[in-house]
Amino acid sequence: MENPELVEKSGKRVVLLGNEAIARGAAEAGMGLCACYPGTPSSEVGLSLADMAKKVGFYFEWSTNEKVAAEVAAAASFSGVKSMTAMKHFGLNVASDSFLPLAYTGVRGGLVAVVADDPLGHSSAQSEQDTRFYARMGNFPVLEPANAQECKDFTIKAFELSKRYEIPVILRTTTMVSHSIGTVKLGRIRKPVTKGRFVKDPSRYNNLRPNLQNLHYKVLDKMAKLEGEGAKLDRVEGPTNAKIGIIANGVSYNYVKESGARGARIAKLNMTNPISREFISRFLKGLKTAIVVEELEPFIESFVREVALEANPGVKVHGKDVFPRVGEFSPEIVEAGLARLKVPGVRPKDFRKHDSDMKKIKLPARKPVFCPGCPHQFTFKAVKNAMGKDTVWSGDIGCYSIGIFEPYNMIDWVISMGASQGMAHGIKKVSNQKVVAFIGDSTFFHAGMSGLANIIYNKSDPLIIVMDNSITAMTGHQPHPGTGFNAMWEQTTPIRIEDVVKALGVKHVAVINPMNQKSMEAKVREFSRKKGPAVIVSRCMCQLLRKRLIRAGMITKEGKLKSKRKPVRHSGLTGGRESHSG
Template identity: 60%
Template sequence: MENPEVLGKEGKRVVLLGNEAIARGAMESGVGVVACYPGTPSSEVPMTLSDVAQETKSLYFEWSTNEKVAYEVCAGAAWSGVRALTAMKHFGLNVAADSFFPVIFTGVKGGFVVVVADDPLGHSSAQSEQDTRFYYRMGKVPCLEPSDTQESKDLTKLAFEISERYEIPVVLRITTMVSHSAGTVKLGKIRKPKTTGKFVKDLKRYYNIRPNLQVLHAKLIEKLDKIEKEYGMRLNRIEGRGSLGIITSGVSYQYVKELGRLSNVKIAKLNLTHPISKAFVSKFLKGLKTVIVVEELEPVVENFVREVAKDVNSGLKIHGKDIMSRVGEYTPDSVLQAVAPILKLRKPDFRRHDQDLKKIKIPVRKPVFCPGCPHRSTFYAVRKVMGDNVVWAGDVGCYVLGIFEPFEMQDFMISMGASLGLTHGIKKVSKQKAVVFIGDSTFFHNGMPGLVNMARHGTKPLVMIMDNGITAMTGHQPHPGTEIDGMGIRRKPILIEDVARSFGIKNVRVVNAFDQKSLQSAIRELSKKDELCVIVSRGLCRLVMKRNVRAQGGTLTKFKVVNNQSINCKELVKKFACPAMVMKGGKVFIREDVCLGCGVCMQLAGKGDISPIVKGKKEKE
């Protein structure tokens, strides 16, 4: 277990991450089935429950192929009367959306909780600052939002209760700051999960096409109205009193509390953010002269407040996005700076502090591949063979770091698997050379349809599938190509090359990512062919390799620079950019404490310039 405290006894107070608290809440709710695809900032929820499943054998857990499949697995279990949970990042909900909406209409039998983690500022999500709250209004699905770790656990339990009582999926929406903040949690009793059930045929429930579709829709609206009436006043709360008001939810509530004790200000905290209770908001707005809505990203709550205010307090001054940004995440300081003039608070003078900070020159460092990363070797080989005049199609994974110097080999990166479809479109209207970079887990997630489409329609790029044997970027979770599943059970891996060949692609080559000679040779040969070609550049993530070798009592082979003045070695520092290779005083050195022994530098340097210094236990690539 990453954090054994998750399995602590009832009544104990422990420190947990928000995500770990959600996992504990699921355990206290008797969750029987958990299916997820990893996606930061939500990953610790399933990672924790995977550990629990392996250690206790009390529930079923799986790392599904993608979020849509995970959602469907959980829906099937919930249809059969077993409590289920799936967790995903905000983009994952896009993937699951095709099934997300219909299951809300059909409803469920067992409790079904969908944890969705939004990522304002894009800490771990480069593509957009998507606000998923619009999904919940459109889908007519209840949504709870915790503000801290204790609420993360408690609202997870409540979400299961609401879901089972009203036979409807319930969303638990979190953001990065709630997911990855640690706090004290009082543990409750772990409930023994029910892991077996039975699907009962019911055409009136599952026959979701017209004319029954409209019947289901009407029932859904009725459910939502009942939830609003029962929980709208109970779950949300009002603190303080005065003619000035602040209405907020999620982590933004914590920033409001950081303002300190506010006289003549009352605060409304929303825990149920869909449906927002009109009765609760009306009660809060009456008697106010001014209200400030503090919420990150889009003005979802603000728009609702404006609608309600027309009926109950038409002269009310409403502030929201006129004083606070729709971009990025908030901080206690940004909230203070925005509300201080209205609440007549004294703004701290940070000018001297800012001047002191400017005197400190902090080195700027862009993200880099880990030492020994197989992707660095692949990018280097492709660039060496194909030069610069190529369209580099990027995808989502560790290899997104190829966008930075010295490689600069990701011209775009949109969503998981999109590299293939986008390249197909470019190739259909252009004669430009194109290379697709996509990872193993991403290929299984959503890359296969794009490759099928290319094979079907005769598109002819070079597709580099970078197989590092794990879903590395989100914390080393297994995928269909690995031997061990989420329950710790050994499975037969599904080989990427077999999948590609089954699509009718003739030229599929598997190459050791750490063997530069073979890798460059394969790229040189297949890039010249006038047909769709696939190279599976296979090399285990070096961090996994390090862990495996240590577990066997061995050590990784390290390397040293023999000729510190070598021109080749100096070029490698610039063009290969391994963090273990450094230049000091015009000489090149390899830091033994950083080197993970991939050996690619020795292959690329001049003869005798680099050599091994420690022979460890034989490594299995």
């Protein structure tokens, strides 16, 4: 195993990532099935569970995308099996079409959705999305851990609440919680129940009118009861007679504790949807000032302001008037905000000097770079030489997104997984410009086939470059339908991208190794003049993967297969506590 501490015996204290602790918590809860699609900062949840699966006895899979993963987990839960899915925040966008109705239908075995938000965009290009609004819109309870121990404990609690109230529970983390390392006290791993039986029940699974409204009433009733659960989970510390109160969640709570705010009463919200109105009302009693410390949107702050109108109309509520709505927090940001509000115990002079000193240091911003020898560099070079600079470059999500930076400047936008082809088609319908769409192999299986089908169906002719490096590289080298093996390291029938493209009806299809620059350039020039859609599969193995396979004795330096042994566990290459930029 990559981290043998994940399956250590009960009672031991071990050091785990927050994401690893979530995986351990799932095992201790008796989870029987987990289906995920990798997406940083959530990837290590799946990587850890993939490693643990056969030893503990549950089923794990990397699904083709987050929507499919949510469907797999939901169906298992319908059958009475405790299930989990894990994804990054944008993954919930993909899964939402299937996930949101689950609050209405409910679940039987318990279903936990781990969703990792990414303030500051450490590993996310598109936006600083706040998952909590999905929970409010869809009526899902949300638990937010602040450290590795809570990641494990809250996972177990999430399964318990999901089972008891028959509703999916979101375990929301952020990058700093998912990727922090802490000491975790282990509990007993429960033997998982991996087989169940679906029992037909039209009263809950028929969500068409007129039953839809009945289901809506039921989920609202569940959420009202869950407010009481939130009041039990949330906690208050500090002097009861304090006139200043601080309300915080997740990693923000850690920063509040580090600030030295000893004279304030502190409320730690562990359940942030639904927030207990009674808990907040009691906390606000007697306060002159209430300070809400939360990253991103004023989700908690808005609720606190609403409750304060009745509970304590005279209290002054602060939040985004002091703390930024953009980026992630740090101890310095939180301390500076609390100092500005004159919270006892926080010394403002230290932070003014710190800010002044930091402004004097002008460090150049480091852009992400490709790994040495990355084949995507050669694809970009050949395509640019063949097409020229005045081409519209439609980008997608993957290592190749780095092509948006100099010296390549070959991606004009990064919207979402699979968007490159739909966007390229849109440009072609309103412009005579040359258009090239770049999409990766894993992304093609995730969300690319429907975009290509639309291009064929609606008679468009962009040039599509599928950048196939034989693995889902950027999130930690997970397998996908084209690799020939699955998350349980079982050999499967590889789905060849060129076969799928031809089956969809594309007549102009070629597979080229981008290291052969002359052939690649010639084929790009040829295909750019074709009528109708044309697809080039630029196929060359990720160089990090290639090195690992050579070290393992699986292939020669020339790339030829040496052994018929089962595939090497690629997750160890860049998963766990390591990552890479390309």
